[in-house]
Each structure stands twice: as C-alpha cells, then as structure tokens.
Amino acid sequence: MTYLPSTFRALHQGWSLTAAEPAADAPDGAAPALAAGVPAVVPGEAHLDLHRAGLIDDPFDGDNEAAQQWIGDTSWRYATTFAWQPDDAARHDLVALGLDTVAAVELNGTELGRAENMFRSFRWDARGALREGDNTLVVTFAAPVPEALARAERDGVLPSTNHHEYNQLRKMACSFGWDWGIDVAGAGIWKPIGLDSWSGVRIASVRPLVDVVAGEEGAHHGVLVAHVEIERDGAAPDREVPLRVALTGPDGARYEATGTVAAGRTEGVVTVEVPGVRRWWPVGHGDQPLYDVEVIATGGGGSARWEGRVGFRTVELDTTPDASGAPFLLKVNGETVLVRGANWIPDHAFLTEVDRDRYARRVDDALEANVNLLRVWGGGIYESDDLYDLADERGLLMWQDFPFACAAYSEDEPMRAEVEAEARENVTRLSPHPSLVIWNGNNENTWGSVDWGWAGRLDGRPWGDLYYRELLPGVLAELDPTRPYSPASPYSFGDYRHPNDERYGTMHIWDVWNREDYSVYARYKPRFLSEFGFQGPPAWSTLTRVVHDEPLDPFGHQMLVHQKAHLGNAKLERGWQGHLPDPATIEDWHWTTQLNQAHAVRFGIEHVRSLTPHNTGAIMWQLNDNWPVVSWAAVDHDEHRKPLWHALRAAYAPRLATFQPRASEAARAAAWEGLEPEPDTVALVVVNDSRERLAGTWTVTREAFDGSVRAKATVEVDAPARGAATVTVPAEVATFADAATEVLVATADDPDAGVATALRYGAEVVDQRLEPQPLRIEAAAVDGGCELRLTAASLARDVFCHADVVDPGARADSGLLTLRAGQSATLRITSPAGGDPASFAAAVRTANDLLGGAGVTGAR
The missing domain is CATH 3.20.20.80 (Glycosidases)
Structure with a gap:
C-alpha cells in the first residue's frame, strides 16, 4: 500500500451502497434494498457488499456469474457521513488512493473531482466544501460495462480478445472475464480514502534510487539518491525547504545526509553514501539485507515524514545480438x-x-x-x-x-x-x-498488432505503440533509470x-x-x-x-x-x-x-x-x-x-538432471546446411543453477519395472556454475529392449550433489505395462493428521494423495513421487478436520491405476 502519513485520517466507517441507476435486468426482489441502501465496507467492492447483504449468492458458485451480470450494468453510489471540526491545519485534502473506476466525488453536494482510472490515486482540496459538524461524502460510479461500450461506440471499437470493451477503460482487464477468469466487472472504493490535514509542507513522493560501486579489495559501496517531491501549503512565502535523509542498516548502523528543495522548486535530491554496503541478492544467489529509509522535510512551520526500505543491488538486461x-x-x-x-x-x-x-x-x-x-x-x-x-x-x-x-489501446x-x-x-x-528488476510495456499487444488481424480493424488508427516505445520508456528514463525495460x-x-x-x-x-x-x-x-x-x-x-x-x-x-x-x-x-x-x-x-x-x-x-x-x-x-x-x-x-x-x-530444482534427445556429431555432419539434424542419441543434461561447479561421476542404468538392471554405465559430468553439461548416454544403455517395461535412471554417485534422480521412459503411460497396484501403504495417525508409509513392489509412477477429498483443509507435504521397485517414502498429511488415516490411504492415486480404466467420460 502507498505510504500514508500520520496526517491522514481514514474515512472507512458508516458507508452505504445504493443503486444510483439500476440495470434493467436487476432482480425485482432486490429493488427496495438497492434503493434504500445496504451497508458497505470500504475499502471494498459492490459485489461483496451485495453478497454480505444477502442480495446475491456467492458469485463463484454454480452459474451465478450469468445471473449477476446486472451488477456490471448498474451505476453504484457509495455514501457516508463523518464528523469534522476545524483545526490548525492549513490544508485539508480528500485523498482517494483507488477508485474503480469512472467516478464522481462530492462532499456536501460540492463536486470535488472526477476519476476514470483505477490504477492511480486522486487528491482534491476539500477546504471549500468541508463544514463543521457532519459532512456527507458521496462517490458515484458509472456502470462499467455500459461505460466501456459507450466509449467504444463514441470513439471507435478497438481490437481486443474478450466480449467486453475492456480496453476503453483504465480498469483491470481481467475483471471483465478472461480465459481463466470470471466476469465480475463492478465498482468500488478499492483502496483507502480519507482526509489529509497538513500544514507547511507535504512530502508528495520519494524515489530512493540505489546504485552499487566497486571499492578496493572486493568491497562495495552503496549510493542512495533520494528524489524528494514536496508540496507547500501556500500559507507562507515560497521558501527553501530543508531535507534530511537517514538510512539504517540491518546491523543498526546509521547514515545521514541533508539537502534542500530550493525556493520556487518542488523537488530536491539528497545523496547518501553507505561504505561497505551489504548487497541484496535474489534467492539462491545470496542474502537480502534491507536498509530502512527516513525522509524528513521541514518548512512553513510544519514538517513531513516518509518511511520506506531499499536494498542495494544493480540490475542489467543484456539483449546484445550474438x-x-x-x-x-x-x-x-x-x-x-x-x-x-x-x-x-x-x-x-x-x-x-x-x-x-x-x-x-x-x-x-x-x-x-x-x-x-x-x-x-x-x-x-x-x-x-x-x-x-x-x-x-x-x-x-x-x-x-x-x-x-x-488489445489495442487508444492513444488519444x-x-x-x-x-x-x-x-x-x-x-x-x-x-x-x-x-x-524489470518493467514490461504490454502483454501480447505488439504480437497482436502483427499476427491477430488488427490492421483491417484499426483502419489506420494507432493501437498503443506510442506508449510502449515512447511514453513508458520516457517515464522510466526520467523517474527510474536504474531498472531495465522491455517494450512487450x-x-x-x-x-x-x-x-x-x-x-x-x-x-x-x-x-x-x-x-x-x-x-x-x-x-x-x-x-x-x-x-x-x-x-x-x-x-x-x-x-x-x-x-x-x-x-x-x-x-x-x-x-x-x-x-x-x-x-x-x-x-x-x-x-x-x-x-x-x-x-x-x-x-x-x-x-x-x-x-x-x-x-x-x-x-x-x-x-x-x-x-x-x-x-x-x-x-x-x-x-x-x-x-x-x-x-x-x-x-x-x-x-x-x-x-x-x-x-x-x-x-525448477536449482540443480536438475534430465534425459534429452540430442543429435550426434555424425548426424550433425550429415545434415543439410542450415537444417536442424534429427536426434539420434540420448543425453544426460545436468543444469547447475548454483555458484559452485558440479563435477563427478553418475551411474546410468536401464531397469525393468521390477527393479532388475538390464544395462549400466558410468559417465563423467562437469557442469559449470550457472551453466549445464551434456553427456551422451552409451547406446547399449539408452536403447530400450522392451520400451513398455523399462526405464532409464541416472543418479549422481555423490549423495551430496543435490540433484534428484533423472528418469526417462521408453513409452507413454498408455503404452506401458505398469502394475495396477504397485504400492503397499501403511497409514498411521499422528498429531495434526497422519503419515502414509509407501513402499513400491514395482515401479509406482506419479504417486499423489488427493488429501482434500477426505478433508478440504488437508494438505500433503509432497506429491507426484515416482518410486522404483523396493523404494519407500513417507507422506505427511496435515488435516484440520482430523480425517481417518485409512481414508487418506484410499485417496492415493498413481499413473499406474489409470491403466485399469476404459472408455471416455462425458457427453458432448
């Protein structure tokens, strides 16, 4: 959430929701409540208030989505009354951090402003509308579905992928439905709203941009450049505003620097240096030390404070042609x-x-x-x-x-x-x-402009490329050049x-x-x-x-x-x-x-x-x-x-062993120039996403499902840090004698290598001769659930416990295990409802047991 100053007073109580303009298909039985109003939660959303009031059923259940489309066709009004007494503050601003989406905001009958973008905040001077005692705040939202359609009819339809004109509004696209998402386009005050009463100076924003420079003998020094934007209350002359920026490291060490916002200006820059800084690293690369940041601006008899955190690291994106x-x-x-x-x-x-x-x-x-x-x-x-x-x-x-x-988006x-x-x-x-670590301009719009038949539908209209090639990279270059950008x-x-x-x-x-x-x-x-x-x-x-x-x-x-x-x-x-x-x-x-x-x-x-x-x-x-x-x-x-x-x-294991088809040197030599040769060998590929080299011997076997070894070889693997090694498996091991009953197995001889066993099957499950019931399962109750001890008499492929069938709150600690003949594993099941261990044992499935089925489920 955006940092809120101590001067902010949330107005989150006493809200009601009414239908300002009910949709034609709104249920008749709900009309009195929609007209009179129902209690509303702020921050919140209209669907949730209607559900709490009993006017609609769970939107996610059954076919309620279709029955509730009227909500997106309805204009909604939120209203509350709050008490206010004049004080010494010079400014009183109404701040709305998130309105979804097209809205008019009134205070005591005076319109303070309008909004049409759920992705940004709004601040309006409320001094002329506030009054001592009770005040009425009203936010009226346009019905999102008709609003989007009306804009498309007014300005022209733009290509998109869904049945609503979602690209006409700066509203979350998937609220209109997606190929995995429910259509619940609605309205609401979805982030805090309240009064910010302040005097002298206000910190409007802080951009604490970091850099790391190399020092002597492997040391690194942090540089924080804090860009501080302020607003003055207008009650005093437009004077210089002192700034102080302090950093506190994870070890408690403190670093400070001062600066000013010059008279007549609204932004100042303060640089703080951190000798011997501890760098922030991604998971798997190092630790994540964070430094607390405090910014104080003083002016006009008042002061303002901002708090945040930073981590010192550099980021690069290399797209240099190779x-x-x-x-x-x-x-x-x-x-x-x-x-x-x-x-x-x-x-x-x-x-x-x-x-x-x-x-x-x-x-x-x-x-x-x-x-x-x-x-x-x-x-x-x-x-x-x-x-x-x-x-x-x-x-x-x-x-x-x-x-x-x-979708295409208007540039107007x-x-x-x-x-x-x-x-x-x-x-x-x-x-x-x-x-x-990276900003990206759009999802699939650039691709769509080329491959999705937009040209004929746009008839020469721009489709948003201005944003991705000019506006957005320009904003980043100005405000945050420390991170890379991809247009799409x-x-x-x-x-x-x-x-x-x-x-x-x-x-x-x-x-x-x-x-x-x-x-x-x-x-x-x-x-x-x-x-x-x-x-x-x-x-x-x-x-x-x-x-x-x-x-x-x-x-x-x-x-x-x-x-x-x-x-x-x-x-x-x-x-x-x-x-x-x-x-x-x-x-x-x-x-x-x-x-x-x-x-x-x-x-x-x-x-x-x-x-x-x-x-x-x-x-x-x-x-x-x-x-x-x-x-x-x-x-x-x-x-x-x-x-x-x-x-x-x-x-995604950091160290991964996988069998992959590869073309031999002979196949490559025989291939026509420019054509990819057909794979004719099997390789063991070991990916090493760690800082240390991974070198050693591996044992590769071809085994029958009953565990008997049909062929065996030892290979040398040497995978560099953040790299991979590819080793051809000898043909006598890699070639299946009976694809339906055999599996290739590769295991690091060093048990501390941190790489799981690699498996390659000669056939898909449907063509394998897997034992239908390869497991013996011993179930025992333990505190908070049960343990399932699994032992395989033959290859048990993809063992998974559907624990939620027994108890919707149950979870298994592991799943999708493959056990070779003679191997064992233990599943720990946590079950808030205390399910019977035997029931959890019965919920275990394998790929093997699918081979007992026949036919096709379902009608067309």
Whole structure:
C-alpha cells in the first residue's frame, strides 16, 4: 500500500451502497434494498457488499456469474457521513488512493473531482466544501460495462480478445472475464480514502534510487539518491525547504545526509553514501539485507515524514545480438540469473479480499516450488506493496507489466494523460523495492498488432505503440533509470523482427495447448520463454464446492461455467491422447487431466532448461487462480497445490538432471546446411543453477519395472556454475529392449550433489505395462493428521494423495513421487478436520491405476 502519513485520517466507517441507476435486468426482489441502501465496507467492492447483504449468492458458485451480470450494468453510489471540526491545519485534502473506476466525488453536494482510472490515486482540496459538524461524502460510479461500450461506440471499437470493451477503460482487464477468469466487472472504493490535514509542507513522493560501486579489495559501496517531491501549503512565502535523509542498516548502523528543495522548486535530491554496503541478492544467489529509509522535510512551520526500505543491488538486461540471435539475459550485481519463473495474476477476482497473509502464502508457494521470479501480468494491476515487501524480504524477483493486455489501446486524450499519470505514480511508488528488476510495456499487444488481424480493424488508427516505445520508456528514463525495460512480451528487440521469434528476446508458446501435443515444446529453442502452459482442473474439493452438475460431467453446464478457455475441456481430452488412457469415471477424468497438465509443463520446462545457456529463463503460465476454475494454475483458488505444483518444484530444482534427445556429431555432419539434424542419441543434461561447479561421476542404468538392471554405465559430468553439461548416454544403455517395461535412471554417485534422480521412459503411460497396484501403504495417525508409509513392489509412477477429498483443509507435504521397485517414502498429511488415516490411504492415486480404466467420460 502507498505510504500514508500520520496526517491522514481514514474515512472507512458508516458507508452505504445504493443503486444510483439500476440495470434493467436487476432482480425485482432486490429493488427496495438497492434503493434504500445496504451497508458497505470500504475499502471494498459492490459485489461483496451485495453478497454480505444477502442480495446475491456467492458469485463463484454454480452459474451465478450469468445471473449477476446486472451488477456490471448498474451505476453504484457509495455514501457516508463523518464528523469534522476545524483545526490548525492549513490544508485539508480528500485523498482517494483507488477508485474503480469512472467516478464522481462530492462532499456536501460540492463536486470535488472526477476519476476514470483505477490504477492511480486522486487528491482534491476539500477546504471549500468541508463544514463543521457532519459532512456527507458521496462517490458515484458509472456502470462499467455500459461505460466501456459507450466509449467504444463514441470513439471507435478497438481490437481486443474478450466480449467486453475492456480496453476503453483504465480498469483491470481481467475483471471483465478472461480465459481463466470470471466476469465480475463492478465498482468500488478499492483502496483507502480519507482526509489529509497538513500544514507547511507535504512530502508528495520519494524515489530512493540505489546504485552499487566497486571499492578496493572486493568491497562495495552503496549510493542512495533520494528524489524528494514536496508540496507547500501556500500559507507562507515560497521558501527553501530543508531535507534530511537517514538510512539504517540491518546491523543498526546509521547514515545521514541533508539537502534542500530550493525556493520556487518542488523537488530536491539528497545523496547518501553507505561504505561497505551489504548487497541484496535474489534467492539462491545470496542474502537480502534491507536498509530502512527516513525522509524528513521541514518548512512553513510544519514538517513531513516518509518511511520506506531499499536494498542495494544493480540490475542489467543484456539483449546484445550474438551468433544465435539475441539473448534475454538478466543480471543482478553483475551475476547471471537463470530465471525459473511463474506468471502472476490477481490472486482473487475481488482485489480487496487479498490481504498480506494471503500474499505471503502465495510467495511461499512460489519459493517452495523453486520459483525465483514472478511476472505480474498486464491484464491485472500494478501489484500491492505488500507483495513487493514480501518479495524484498525473501529474494523473489519481480517483473511488472504495465496494465495493457491482448488489445489495442487508444492513444488519444484523455487516455494518454491517464496512462502517463498512472505510470508516473506507480513507477515512483514501486521504485524502493529491490525485488522489482524489470518493467514490461504490454502483454501480447505488439504480437497482436502483427499476427491477430488488427490492421483491417484499426483502419489506420494507432493501437498503443506510442506508449510502449515512447511514453513508458520516457517515464522510466526520467523517474527510474536504474531498472531495465522491455517494450512487450513477447518481444524480439529489433525493428523488422517478428515479435515472437524464438531466436530473439522473449517468446510465448501457445500452439501447445491450443492445437499441438505437448511434445511439440521440443521443437522450440527459445532464448527466453516468458509464457507457456497447459490446463488442468483444481483440487477435487475446490471443483465440487462450486460445480453441482448431476451427474458431475466434464461437459456439464456448471462445469463449463468454470472452464473459460475456448473448447477448453475438449482440448484437455485431446491433450491426454497418446499419453494417458481415456478415463472411465469422473474421478479418473479429474486425475487424468491434472496428471497430464503436470507432465506437459514438466516436459516443457526440462526441455527449455536443458538448452542453458542458449536459453536463460522460463516463466510458466500461471502460478495462481483468481476464483475456482479449470485453468493453467499450479495453485488453485482454495490454495491447494495441484500435481502441477509438485512437477514445477521438481523441474525448477536449482540443480536438475534430465534425459534429452540430442543429435550426434555424425548426424550433425550429415545434415543439410542450415537444417536442424534429427536426434539420434540420448543425453544426460545436468543444469547447475548454483555458484559452485558440479563435477563427478553418475551411474546410468536401464531397469525393468521390477527393479532388475538390464544395462549400466558410468559417465563423467562437469557442469559449470550457472551453466549445464551434456553427456551422451552409451547406446547399449539408452536403447530400450522392451520400451513398455523399462526405464532409464541416472543418479549422481555423490549423495551430496543435490540433484534428484533423472528418469526417462521408453513409452507413454498408455503404452506401458505398469502394475495396477504397485504400492503397499501403511497409514498411521499422528498429531495434526497422519503419515502414509509407501513402499513400491514395482515401479509406482506419479504417486499423489488427493488429501482434500477426505478433508478440504488437508494438505500433503509432497506429491507426484515416482518410486522404483523396493523404494519407500513417507507422506505427511496435515488435516484440520482430523480425517481417518485409512481414508487418506484410499485417496492415493498413481499413473499406474489409470491403466485399469476404459472408455471416455462425458457427453458432448
């Protein structure tokens, strides 16, 4: 949240919500309450107030989304009365940190101002409207869906991907629905609102920009350049304003410097030097020391204070052309960062439902899955300082898109002025956070301008390129040149290059999922893969909490309400073909599609990481959900970690061993010039995303599912720090004698190498002869849950406990395990409801048990 001074008085009590202009299809039974008003929570949103008042059912349940579309067609009015007494303050400003979206603000019948951008704050001089005693504050919001449509009809429709004209407003795009998101475009005072009463001087903003310079004998010195913007109250002459900036290090050491804002000016700059500074590092690269910052401005008989934190580090983005195209190489403190990323969407369809604790749990989900970067996607918001604070503390890197996604945007006024205002405010607000390492101009708009048939629809109108090439980089160059900028994702960093060219910059891969089998990932060699993914349903309890079709069916009405992708469940079915058997029951469908999602994404990540250092990162789509839905998420809306999450943790391990097809030297020599040779060997690729070299011997075996060894070899692996090693597996080991019953296994001979065993199968599950019941499970109650002791008599592939089936609050500490014959593992289940251990044992599934099914689930 934006730093609030001590002079700010929140006006969050006593609000009511009424329908200023009810939609024609608003329910008749709600009319009296909508006219009289219902209690409203501020900060909050209209949908939530209506639900609390009992006027609507849970928006996420069943088909309530369709029944509640009238909310987005309604103009809403928030009103409150507050007491006020005159005091010694020279200025009284009404401050609204977030209004969603097109709004008129009145105080005691006087209009203070209007807003039409949810991404920025507003401040209005309230002195002429305030009165002693009771004051009435009213905020009236235009109905967002008709407002967006009216602007499109007035100014011209612009290409977009959804059924609403979301790109006509500076409002969170995904609130209008997305291919994973519910359509709940509404209205609300979504951030604090209140009075700021002050005298003398006010600190309007602080940009504490950092740098690190090398000193003698390996030492580093920090430089903080604090840009302080102030406002004077106008009651005194426009005099010089003294500034003092103090830093306090993690060891308690304090560093200070002073400066001034000159008379007639509104900004001053103060530089503070920190000898022997402790540098901030990303997770896996070092520690995250943070320095507290205090800024004090004094003038006109008053003073103002600002507090924040910084971390000292440098950030670079290298896109210099090379022999293979151009990389997308991120460096922090001069050290290469191999990105293991996840895309981030708003963590709830109703933003005010996300508090710091929920953000903290998502950060845990990311870091425990070995994710080192979150990309804040452009159809959402400029994310909260709560999320950024947590990332600062934990070393999680952040990539922030400007909020432009999958659409053309007007470059005319007033849109252009609003875009500049929001960019200036949010670049300033987020500038203290060391975790923020890159700004990105848009999501897929540049790509869309080339490939999505916009030219004929635009008829010569601009589509937003001015923002991405001029306005936004210009704002960053002025306000925060310490961070790199990318105009778009995907983007190829060069004129006359296709934006999604795998040879340059960033790439998105969406033919996999939409049209192609996930094995097609192996055809690509991206320099940096910033979007890709595959769908799967949420946990069983999450799904059945909101889907009530009888019988439950993949193509049931409510199921499809909770599947927003075009032909999504048909694509799920196509996606498992050739990999997994057709499911016989709805439970099998659920497990099959979850498992196939995990297999698909793990296949893609392991392939891409095996290309290190040609490839320098991957950002899977997506970490989280904003409601209960079938989607690409690794963690569902009810906070269950799907099988995909466990696959992600394995594929993103800092040290990864993977078998990959490779072309031999002979095949390369025989290939036509310029053509990629066909793979004719199997290689063990060891990726080493650590500071230490990884060298030693590995044992590679070909084993039968019963554990008997058919062939064996020892190979030498020498993987440099932040690099990879590729070793050809001898053909006598790599060649399957019976693909349906054998597996390749590679294990580091050093048990402290920190690399999980690599496996390669000769056939897909559907063609394997796996034992249908390979496990012996011993279940025992323990404090807070139970333990499941698993022992494999034969290869048990992808063991997963669907603990939530027994208790929706239950969680297993690990999942998607593969146990070879004779191996054992223990699953620890935490269960708030105290589920029966035998029931948890019965909730264990494997890929093996799918082979007992037959047929296709679901009607068309």
